[in-house]
Amino acid sequence: MSDPERTVAIIGAGVAGLSQAIALKTKLGFHNFTIYEKGSEVGGVWRANTYPGCSSDIEIHFYSLSSDLYPYWNRSHGLQPEIQAYWINLSKKYNLYPHIAFNTKVLSAEWDDAKQRYTLVAEDVFSGKRMTSVAHVVISALGIMEIPKIPYEIPGVQKFKGASFHSAQWPGSIDLQNKRVAVIGNASSGAQFVPSISEDPSVEVINFIRTPTWFNTRPHIPYSDTDKWMFANIPLAMQLHRAWIMFRYDFPSLLPPSDKALKKQREAMTKYILDNIPSKYHAHMIPDHPPGCKRTVANSGFLDSLHRRNLSLNFDGIAEIMENGILTNTGEILPFDVIVYATGFIGERYPVHVRGLNAVTIQGYYDAHGGPTAYIGTAIPDIPNFYLLNGPNTGTRTSALFLAEVQIAYILQLIEPVLTGSVSSFTVKATPTDTYNAKLQERLSRSVHVHCSSWARANGTGKVFYPYPWAVTVWWWRLRKPIWAHYGAVGADKWMWAGRIKAVKKILKCSAILTLSWLYIRGSAQRILHDMVASDYLSKFALSL
Numbered sequence: 001m002s003d004p005e006r007t008v009a010i011i012g013a014g015v016a017g018l019s020q021a022i023a024l025k026t027k028l029g030f031h032n033f034t035i036y037e038k039g040s041e042v043g044g045v046w047r048a049n050t051y052p053g054c055s056s057d058i059e060i061h062f063y064s065l066s067s068d069l070y071p072y073w074n075r076s077h078g079l080q081p082e083i084q085a086y087w088i089n090l091s092k093k094y095n096l097y098p099h100i101a102f103n104t105k106v107l108s109a110e111w112d113d114a115k116q117r118y119t120l121v122a123e124d125v126f127s128g129k130r131m132t133s134v135a136h137v138v139i140s141a142l143g144i145m146e147i148p149k150i151p152y153e154i155p156g157v158q159k160f161k162g163a164s165f166h167s168a169q170w171p172g173s174i175d176l177q178n179k180r181v182a183v184i185g186n187a188s189s190g191a192q193f194v195p196s197i198s199e200d201p202s203v204e205v206i207n208f209i210r211t212p213t214w215f216n217t218r219p220h221i222p223y224s225d226t227d228k229w230m231f232a233n234i235p236l237a238m239q240l241h242r243a244w245i246m247f248r249y250d251f252p253s254l255l256p257p258s259d260k261a262l263k264k265q266r267e268a269m270t271k272y273i274l275d276n277i278p279s280k281y282h283a284h285m286i287p288d289h290p291p292g293c294k295r296t297v298a299n300s301g302f303l304d305s306l307h308r309r310n311l312s313l314n315f316d317g318i319a320e321i322m323e324n325g326i327l328t329n330t331g332e333i334l335p336f337d338v339i340v341y342a343t344g345f346i347g348e349r350y351p352v353h354v355r356g357l358n359a360v361t362i363q364g365y366y367d368a369h370g371g372p373t374a375y376i377g378t379a380i381p382d383i384p385n386f387y388l389l390n391g392p393n394t395g396t397r398t399s400a401l402f403l404a405e406v407q408i409a410y411i412l413q414l415i416e417p418v419l420t421g422s423v424s425s426f427t428v429k430a431t432p433t434d435t436y437n438a439k440l441q442e443r444l445s446r447s448v449h450v451h452c453s454s455w456a457r458a459n460g461t462g463k464v465f466y467p468y469p470w471a472v473t474v475w476w477w478r479l480r481k482p483i484w485a486h487y488g489a490v491g492a493d494k495w496m497w498a499g500r501i502k503a504v505k506k507i508l509k510c511s512a513i514l515t516l517s518w519l520y521i522r523g524s525a526q527r528i529l530h531d532m533v534a535s536d537y538l539s540k541f542a543l544s545l
Contacts (some may be wrong), residue, residue: 002030003421009120009135009353013037013096014044016085016389016404017141019065022094023408027069031420034133035096036122038105042091045145047436049189052196054080057218057298061238062245062399065090069238071231074305076221077300079494085472088514104131108353116424116490118385136385136425140352143390143400143465147346149455151184156321164339166191172380176203179337180301180519182326184318185205188297190342191215195301198311205311206334208318208326210454212284213324214269214291218298246472253396266291276303284315289452324367342457348372348465356383371458372465373437375486376478378407379428384490387411393440395456395466396475403468403475410479414487417495424491432486443469474502 010017013035024030041047056063060078064070068090074082091097101334103125109118117136120184123129148166150157165171167189176197183190186209199206223231231238257265270286277285287294305311317329325335348371350362360382366372372392374380379387389404389411396403417423444450444464449457456466468475489495 002028002032002419003007004032006032006419006421007032007135008137008139008415009106009109009118009133010035010139010502012044012141012143012534013039013091013100013102014141014142014143015046015087015401016408017139018042018096018349018410019142019401019404020092020139020389020411021099022065022067022090022097023412025094027409027412028416028419031099033099034118034135036101036104036106037100038100038125039087039100041084042096042100043087044141044143045168046080046084046195047085048168049080049170050172051167051189053192053300054189055192055220055300056083058249058399059245060477062249063401064242066095066242066405069231069242072228073223075223077218077298082343091219106352108352108355109135109386111357111386113384115521116384136355137418138386139389139411140354140387140391141389144395145345146351147349148341149343151286151343152339154321155317159323160321160336160339162337162339164341166343168345174338176200176338178202180204180335181206181340182334182336183340183342185209185342185344186211186213186297187342188295189344190282191297191302192300193340193342194311195305196345198305198308201308201310205268205315205442206336207311208314209284211294212287213294214287214296215273215303215500216269216296217272218300220300243399246399248398250471250473254473256339259503262290268403270356273303276308281306281313284313290448292448293452294454294456311427330481347455348458354383354386355378356386358382369437369463370461371463373433375433375436376410376467378410378479379414379433379487381428381430383435384425384427385415387414392465393437393468394475396468396472399472402472406472406476406479410482413482417492422495423489426487426489428487432483440469489514508524508539 008030010020010033017035017037021033021035024033039047043534056078059076060073060083061069063078063083064086073522078086091100101122104122105125106120106122107130108121111118116136118138120133120135120138121133145168148168150166163171163174165174177200177467181193181197181203183205186207190207192205194205205223231241251338269291274282275284314328314334316324316332319329320327321339322333325333325511327333350366351360352374354362354372356410362380362383365380365382374391374393377388377391387407389407390400394400394403394407416427418425427519439462440478444467447467449469449471450462450466457464
């Protein structure tokens with residue numbers, strides 16, 4: 001039974017935050033929680049990223065909550081409006097809206113060790129009014145795509161007089177018709193919206209590419225009415241389809257490819273790119289770094305769009321952004337009406353001030369360890385009752401949602417004793433955290449991720465803080481249950497004794513069952529032997545010999 005005075009704060013109403021809230025209700029029967037969301041609707045990245053062509057880059061059935069699979073997706077990779085609608089419907093189904101404080105940004109969370117709880121300060125994004133609340137557990141569901149990165153290192157970024165914005169802040173009112181548009185960046189977002197905005201021949205698009213990226217084919221395959229009917233009506237059809245998707249994604253991680261296989265993969269990806277782009281770009285579009293060093297981009301129309309006359313690529317580099325255009329490193333001035341930054345996100349900064357024991361803050365801990373660091377991407381030493389969803393080194397080529405679901409099940413085991421009042425707080429210890437991260441970084445040092453610079457490496461130190469280097473099945477195994485010795489606990493004596501008593505009872509129960517089984521078997525054997533003697537069976541058998 002949960003203590004009615006215990007509270008939980010969830011920062012962010014994106015996919016992970018909503019999944020955590022659903023689990024609190026369905027798994028623990030706990031309802032005393034608040035979700036703080038700076039936006040005006042749920043969905044996280046699927047609320048914020050409304051640029052044309054925005055879609056999932058993994059198959060949508062593996063990007064659905066395992067407890068709420070949806071049979072009626074229109075195609076293999078969902079579009080942004082469809083995905084956000086799915087999470088809005090789940091929020092209504094589980095009655096989450098009364099728990100959400102919209103347009104509210106959490107500024108800080110500070111631990112009061114005497115009271116064993118956090119004091120949170122949040123701000124209304126419109127009025128600036130600040131409010132204070134308390135929580136015994138705080139769960140961060142901000143993810144790594146929280147802070148859009150604008151390349152202020154380029155001189156003159158703020159001089160441009162036309163419309164300019166990051167792809168994650170796409171203005172709904174923007175009209176690109178008859179405009180000259182500069183797109184800076186060529187990763188996942190840029191590769192999705194460039195084909196969409198260049199469909200209109202009146203829009204002249206120039207895509208500035210500093211470092212080319214690897215592409216693979218990932219066609220968006222429509223689901224037929226028959227497919228949808230099968231998913232909806234045949235038991236286990238969706239589950240098996242989802243499991244097959246996971247297997248295909250995770251199998252390469254279970255059996256790392258040989259050097260020969262990697263060479264063949266690189267050759268195949270090179271051929272794929274060259275076969276699908278104009279010959280004038282052949283010398284520029286093949287990366288120097290190996291596949292997998294940076295995020296591989298799903299080609300959903302970008303390469304084919306390069307054949308359009310109103311779209312061109314520029315590899316000259318940007319020297320300066322001017323009031324009415326861009327000056328390239330070759331000295332050419334190109335006029336533009338609109339600049340769109342497809343330049344990713346700032347992943348190495350934690351955007352909320354969180355202070356735990358001994359004046360330790362999350363960002364201070366990150367800085368002291370050369371970049372984002374956590375115990376299995378979930379907990380941080382000296383920060384009690386605080387858990388990260390999709391924290392450092394939890395990224396894979398499969399699904400952030402699957403990893404988050406595994407984390408949520410793990411976190412529930414840690415917070416249940418706190419919510420029932422059996423324990424005041426858990427804090428992960430420094431030694432197991434350091435040991436885990438040493439193994440993780442050693443594994444990453446032998447991977448392709450160290451062969452290029454990317455947003456997933458900390459500035460200054462080069463520490464790789466995003467990918468998870470093992471298979472997701474390893475992740476599931478590692479987080480199936482907490483190693484309690486890796487945590488320090490406050491007020492856990494009663495809980496620990498209850499656990500020990502429970503364990504002893506289980507042992508006694510098992511011993512009693514084994515003893516009774518043995519006595520039953522022994523008694524049965526004795527009865528059989530007695531019957532055999534009584535029937536003179538043994539005597540007859542002996543004479544027959």
